[in-house]
Amino acid sequence: MREEADVLPDDNRFLSDPEGVVGDADGLPDGWAVDTPDPADRFDVARLAHLLRNHERHGRGWAGASVDDVLVEVSEHGLRMRENVVIRDGEGEIHAWGSVHDRSVGRMLFVHIVERDLPDDVADRCSDVLLAWAEAQARAVGAARGLETQQIDTGTFEGDQRQARWLEGAGFSKVRTWWQMSRPVAVDEEELVETPDHWESGGVVFRLVRRTGDGMPDEDDLREIHDVLESAFTDHFNSSEETFEEFLHRLREDPGHRWDHWWLAEIVDGDAPQPVGALIGTVSESSTGPDGSYVSYLGVLEAARGRGVAKGLLRTIIADAAQRGRDRVGLEVDADSPTGAAGLYTSMGWETKYVTESWHRDVPVR
Template sequence: MIPEDSRFESDPDFVIRSELGTDPGLPEGWEVGTPDPADRFDVARLTHLLRAHERHGRGWAGAGVDDVLVEVSEHGLRMRENVVVRDASGEIRAWGSVHDRSVGRMLFVHIVERGLPDDLEEKCSDVLVEWAVGQARAVGAARGLETQQIDTGAFADDERQHAWLAGAGFKRVRTWWQMSRPVTPDEASLTGSPDHWEQDGVVFRLVRRAGGGMPDEGDLREVHEVLEGAFVDHFNSSEETFEEFLFRLREDPGHRWDHWWLAELTEGETPQPVGALVGTVSESSSGPDGSYVSYLGVLEAARGRGVAKGLLRTIIADAAARGRDRVGLEVDADSPTGAAGLYTSMGWKTKYVTESWHRDVPVIPPRA
């Protein structure tokens, strides 16, 4: 269930002082606080910081205002908390965000403006990390855990971020290939209708719509159950309730109900869901939009029957029919499943590389 109140501690000064036991050591007039989502200057500044972080890390920026609002809006704060470091003029110079993602897994966004003196950049980084550690203890305690994982990401070429994370006790645990595949208009006929088609005893279809145009809850639960079952043995998998799953995916700025597909075996008396794909739209301000594979999962018992390939063909055909020019996805470079081989065989190529860095935090601090 989604909690009515956040599991995080809302006072950043309290969190940081609890961890550091002293003043954070920022310059005179600099303050630690929270961003105001109703303040257009705060939102614009956070968007600028996020885009600059992306440009330095991978060469170009893709984020926009909607991506910031996912983190800082009142709706998002049911599962998130934010902190900012402001200079003496009130300008935001660093931003941290934590997300109570699922049991035992807390995501952490960590952005420090570039161009500050080295020691001040590092001091801002330390403030963000110590705040995140304190929040990990708070959310872990609220979930009744002994240890809470902090899961943060970095671009593969961002050496400054790597140094800070390693110095703060994080370990690099995984590499991810961010892949993209071009889509051509003729691929609209790659399947029958991408809304519903069949091949080799497997039906590929959109989730059904109920009254008022909303998706059928039973279908949504099938998607959740398939994905939970498909990823149970995958890297860093953790239990996520249906309510948490639905709440989180609906926050994505690219969320669309008509990008959710089920794959069903039709050999028995009733169709058996064995695969699911959740897609989103990747909007572009300078050209055609793209589609993105947020989740693709196939139950182990149905692997080897072309289910994953069929779902990928479905989103390609759908993208082509919508006039889009690409489909993106993320793949675990260290996965033993061979998924990367399927993607490359179907035309996907790595566009850039990211990493996962983890730190396990004891929920009850050790005695001094």
């Protein structure tokens, strides 16, 4: 495959000087200042992981983030498509963290985390700084992409009234609700399919992406998966164009990424195999028990719906998880999806564990 340096920008599209973006951040306590985190500083990385885990624990009852998740955002590799800001006290301790991700054309993801134990007035001011910084970054990335309007896409856990108040006050609107679902996996479910590597049912073949002689995935297969997902999600909520190179770069950043969790579904009852479905899975690592699998993407072309493609792909990842000794498979579903996907997941044993919300704001670039 082509090197990423040949197809991604050498420098990201964001503004890298936080003070130049938000000024001296009036209103913060004496000695507090905006800064950037240092990915080489283990104390910075550990502090960001602590903030992120506390944010999760407050929002859904438990923490799942790790240092690897932080490094996706702040490492040199991650910064090709991202930028970060932190707010430090006079001793250098980080109390708030913002991260932006140039996700795809017109869509910028924004992570907004403020320490839970801060006094309300200090927490409010930290939030104001992060939100102002994100707005400036949206204008910068939108201008670099030649857009008139740049969307900021962020989120909350359902019931997080503090986060919702800050976002609403900054002009964001709640636009979607997402069910975060999980399904237990039994040991004997490895027999759901003949083998997760390759099996066939009703004229549809379900298989892993092929490997080349050096063990890397076949680029043609990866492009087929990208094309299927782009087409399958064209009419879905907040879909935006993402190049193959951006798509590959982003998914490889995921700490749970594994090439042997990428499946393609092909109709084979015609003259030549026709790719019609794709599933990209990842590993959900656990420090207290067995790992789990996660469905990052599942897409089926409209012309192939009704042939059991989605169900076959889900059976494949369940069987694969059972074969690997994992105890669960997770996924996210749009609570307002018109496709009826939630009904399929429920019928196959998935249940909602917690709920998240998407909040958007469209920022004029010029």
